[in-house]
Amino acid sequence: MSDPKEPKVNERMEKIVSLCKRRGFVFQSSEIYGGINGFWDYGPLGAELKRNVKDAWWRSMTQQRDDIVGLDASIIMHPKIWEASGHTSTFSDPMVDCLLTKKRFRADQVDPQSGTAYFYTGATAGGKTCNEPYSVLVPPGKPAESARKIACQFYTARGLENPELQGERSEVTKDSTRYNPENGSLLTDPRPFNLMFKTYVGPVESQDNVAYLRPETAQAIFAQFKNVLEVSRQKPPFGICQIGKAFRNEINPRNFTFRSREFEQMELEFFIKPDEVAKASPASTEPIAEGQPQPQWGWKEWHQYWVDERVRWYESIGLSRNTLEFYWQKPEELAHYAKATVDILYQFPFGTQELEGIAARGDFDLTQHQKFSGKPMEYFDEETKARFVPHVIEPSAGVDRLVLALICNAFQEETVTDEKGKTEVRTVMKFHPRIAPIKVGVFPLLKNRPELVKKALEVRDLLRPHMSVFYDEAGAIGRRYRRQDEAGTPFGVTIDFDTLGEKPELLNTVTLRERDTMKQTRVTIEELVPLLVSKIR
Numbered sequence: 148m149s150d151p152k153e154p155k156v157n158e159r160m161e162k163i164v165s166l167c168k169r170r171g172f173v174f175q176s177s178e179i180y181g182g183i184n185g186f187w188d189y190g191p192l193g194a195e196l197k198r199n200v201k202d203a204w205w206r207s208m209t210q211q212r213d214d215i216v217g218l219d220a221s222i223i224m225h226p227k228i229w230e231a232s233g234h235t236s237t238f239s240d241p242m243v244d245c246l247l248t249k250k251r252f253r254a255d256q257v258d259p260q261s262g263t264a265y266f267y268t269g270a271t272a273g274g275k276t277c278n279e280p281y282s283v284l285v286p287p288g289k290p291a292e293s294a295r296k297i298a299c300q301f302y303t304a305r306g307l308e309n310p311e312l313q314g315e316r317s318e319v320t321k322d323s324t325r326y327n328p329e330n331g332s333l334l335t336d337p338r339p340f341n342l343m344f345k346t347y348v349g350p351v352e353s354q355d356n357v358a359y360l361r362p363e364t365a366q367a368i369f370a371q372f373k374n375v376l377e378v379s380r381q382k383p384p385f386g387i388c389q390i391g392k393a394f395r396n397e398i399n400p401r402n403f404t405f406r407s408r409e410f411e412q413m414e415l416e417f418f419i420k421p422d423e424v425a426k427a428s429p430a431s432t433e434p435i436a437e438g439q440p441q442p443q444w445g446w447k448e449w450h451q452y453w454v455d456e457r458v459r460w461y462e463s464i465g466l467s468r469n470t471l472e473f474y475w476q477k478p479e480e481l482a483h484y485a486k487a488t489v490d491i492l493y494q495f496p497f498g499t500q501e502l503e504g505i506a507a508r509g510d511f512d513l514t515q516h517q518k519f520s521g522k523p524m525e526y527f528d529e530e531t532k533a534r535f536v537p538h539v540i541e542p543s544a545g546v547d548r549l550v551l552a553l554i555c556n557a558f559q560e561e562t563v564t565d566e567k568g569k570t571e572v573r574t575v576m577k578f579h580p581r582i583a584p585i586k587v588g589v590f591p592l593l594k595n596r597p598e599l600v601k602k603a604l605e606v607r608d609l610l611r612p613h614m615s616v617f618y619d620e621a622g623a624i625g626r627r628y629r630r631q632d633e634a635g636t637p638f639g640v641t642i643d644f645d646t647l648g649e650k651p652e653l654l655n656t657v658t659l660r661e662r663d664t665m666k667q668t669r670v671t672i673e674e675l676v677p678l679l680v681s682k683i684r
């Protein structure tokens with residue numbers, strides 16, 4: 148079934164998925180048992196890439212700022228947290244089941260169908276009757292017989308052998324979402340399906356012991372707000388951020404890792420003064436540069452500030468502004484807690500889709516936890532004597548979606564011609580050096596010359612404390628370059644006979660190859676560390 152908002156996986160996407168498996172970026176989870184829908188594993192290159200993305204986010208949020216601190220909370224928390232947040236009652240998707248096959252769909256993702264609908268009041272067989280009404284939609288031009296065949300299967304499944312259909316009537320139908328697009332069978336009415344994974348804490352599987360795998364990391368931050376506030380000596384405006392796993396029992400996982408059932412989030416909850424407190428704040432006596440936070444900023448200014456900051460960060464890891472789009476949610480689309488939400492979208496090969504949501508959550512969460520826990524969540528400002536529950540701006544990004552966007556963004560096929568005039572397609576992953584899984588490949592020109600190998604291993608050991616290095620001595624040098632192109636390694640260092648002093652003026656120099664331009668320059672071994680470090684940081 149396809150979603151009108153998410154076009155079918157195209158050829159480019161197929162190539163990307165195949166490269167991900169072939170090169171060890173992403174594998175299907177439990178593949179040897181046929182896989183498990185909505186779960187993915189990251190292979191050697193994917194694990195490095197993901198780690199680099201998370202490190203870059205963490206550094207930009209915590210280590211490069213004074214006003215944000217980190218948290219690493221548990222995945223299973225007190226179930227009251229999800230009552231307070233509204234997840235127990237409202238975190239659900241409307242879902243429909245096929246009455247024939249029991250296959251489940253998200254109601255809002257069923258493609259509209261047109262044709263003739265055949266209705267039955269029931270069926271009989273050998274003195275038995277089933278009075279359950281049923282209907283089947285057949286596409287234009289298809290005979291009534293095909294509807295009858297499906298209807299007979301339906302009543303057979305209800306215990307009637309060779310059923311005789313009752314009360315058939317037909318109706319021309321246009322754009323109906325009541326039928327399974329795969330077989331025309333009627334679907335159930337939509338029912339809410341809670342997306343939280345349930346488990347039991349302790350040995351007894353009773354209602355009292357029900358707990359949930361967190362569907363977002365955010366709530367732990369709200370629940371720990373007071374503790375963090377106390378120990379960090381921060382005061383609003385300030386933020387608490389977290390990276391961690393989240394779980395959602397998505398009805399329709401799709402588009403490779405884009406919508407998974409287990410994924411990671413990078414979330415910041417940035418606590419600000421309510422508008423009425425902020426606007427009354429004294430103006431700063433210091434001159435403040437344009438765009439820099441001001442004491443009187445209300446939620447709208449902070450919201451815009453975080454949208455700008457997040458875009459800057461995406462640019463810093465290689466997603467240029469022109470690959471991103473912004474979607475301001477309409478009032479009727481906003482989550483129950485949000486005053487405004489901007490989605491940052493990326494142009495995936497399967498459609499332009501959300502990478503991150505930046506929501507202005509007001510004081511909803513802290514107020515709810517105050518109510519449900521009975522513990523005060525207010526902040527008292529000694530200076531102004533103001534007492535308030537802080538409001539929140541929340542930039543919330545998915546790690547896996549971002550990794551997928553970076554993979555899609557990096558993937559390129561180029562036609563190249565070698566010195567002998569032979570053309571071939573070069574597959575190259577043009578990752579920004581900051582997030583590339585491997586930063587540099589080190590190659591002795593020939594593996595059967597111990598002096599070259601020895602020098603190459605020395606260079607590897609020189610670089611290793613500063614960056615991830617891949618040493619490769621197997622095969623022709625061109626083949627080794629191509630392997631690293633596919634892995635997205637931005638630099639290659641080759642140790643040849645000149646390195647050993649065949650041309651005395653080139654002693655202790657190596658060739659440095661740049662992945663994107665394939666240009667090679669000669670640099671001294673001494674220069675390598677500072678040169679490469681300046682490009683990967």
Ligand code: GAP
Nearest residue numbers: 363365405406407410502503504543544545548
């Ligand atoms: N705390 C707010 C929150 O969780 P969300 O829009 O539901 O908001 C935030 O999720 C981000 O988490 C999304 O923008 C997306 O990047 C990621 N995400 C959500 N559901 C996902 C899924 N099923 N698979 C992969 N990533 C997902």
